Amino acid sequence: MKIVETHKLRKSYHFGDTExxxxxxxxxxxxxxxxxxxWGPSGSGKSTLCNLIGLLDAPTEGEILVNGNAAAGLTDxxxxxxxxxAIGFVxxxxxxxxxxxxxxxxxxxxxxxxxxxxxxxxxAAALLEEVELGDRLDHRPQKMSGGQxxxxxxxxxxxxxxxxxxxxxxxxxxxxxxxxIIIDLMRKINHQRGAAFLFSTHDDRLLDRVDRKVHLQDxxxxxxxxxxxxxx
Numbered sequence: 438m439k440i441v442e443t444h445k446l447r448k449s450y451h452f453g454d455t456e457x458x459x460x461x462x463x464x465x466x467x468x469x470x471x472x473x474x475x476w477g478p479s480g481s482g483k484s485t486l487c488n489l490i491g492l493l494d495a496p497t498e499g500e501i502l503v504n505g506n507a508a509a510g511l512t513d514x515x516x517x518x519x520x521x522x523a524i525g526f527v528x529x530x531x532x533x534x535x536x537x538x539x540x541x542x543x544x545x546x547x548x549x550x551x552x553x554x555x556x557x558x559x560x561a562a563a564l565l566e567e568v569e570l571g572d573r574l575d576h577r578p579q580k581m582s583g584g585q586x587x588x589x590x591x592x593x594x595x596x597x598x599x600x601x602x603x604x605x606x607x608x609x610x611x612x613x614x615x616x617x618i619i620i621d622l623m624r625k626i627n628h629q630r631g632a633a634f635l636f637s638t639h640d641d642r643l644l645d646r647v648d649r650k651v652h653l654q655d656x657x658x659x660x661x662x663x664x665x666x667x668x669x
Contacts, residue, residue: 441467446499459485461656477653483637492520525594527604531586533578540574543593564592584615604636
């Protein structure tokens with residue numbers, strides 16, 4: 438099943454009299470259970486593409502379908518509901534709320550959707566245990582390492598059981614060891630839970646962990662390669 442389809446996606450930004458074309462006609466399909474890296478140098482359009490697929494922004498031209506729903510035809514509330522239930526987000530800077538504990542940060546999306554507090558707490562605790570932070574439930578972000586904060590962010594992204602997790606440069610602020618841990622964790626969750634993952638990166642060392650590599654350059658897809666998995 439296709440989770441996301443984009444057709445001739447274009448996005449332009451205006452800075453005074455200057456127009457910058459961030460995306461130039463991107464066609465992309467994301468299916469269930471895929472584990473995809475969108476890679477390329479800074480300024481290639483990776484973050485813009487993630488924001489459009491995540492319905493955080495609207496394209497200048499082109500079409501986005503999420504779970505069969507054409508984004509252009511949705512009201513603001515319908516877009517918000519689709520975004521909150523079908524898509525999870527993991528950000529480069531973690532985006533955790535500093536005054537909340539790890540448990541409270543992970544509970545928050547469920548509480549926004551109206552789930553009872555006890556149900557939200559139990560599910561959040563189980564997910565934090567799954568990302569090996571069961572002993573950090575009451576810790577606030579400033580009491581955790583960067584790698585631990587990113588694991589909290591992953592648990593928060595998964596708490597609504599999304600079809601797709603979008604991770605924009607999820608390892609950019611981590612050292613090599615923690616970056617590998619995070620990618621391995623996302624891969625494990627992809628296998629065990631079946632959620633599709635699309636993460637952006639400019640670090641080609643991470644590209645041997647994925648099923649598919651989408652190479653962006655100057656706002657255009659110049660290569661889309663499925664990686665053959667070999668076993669010894």
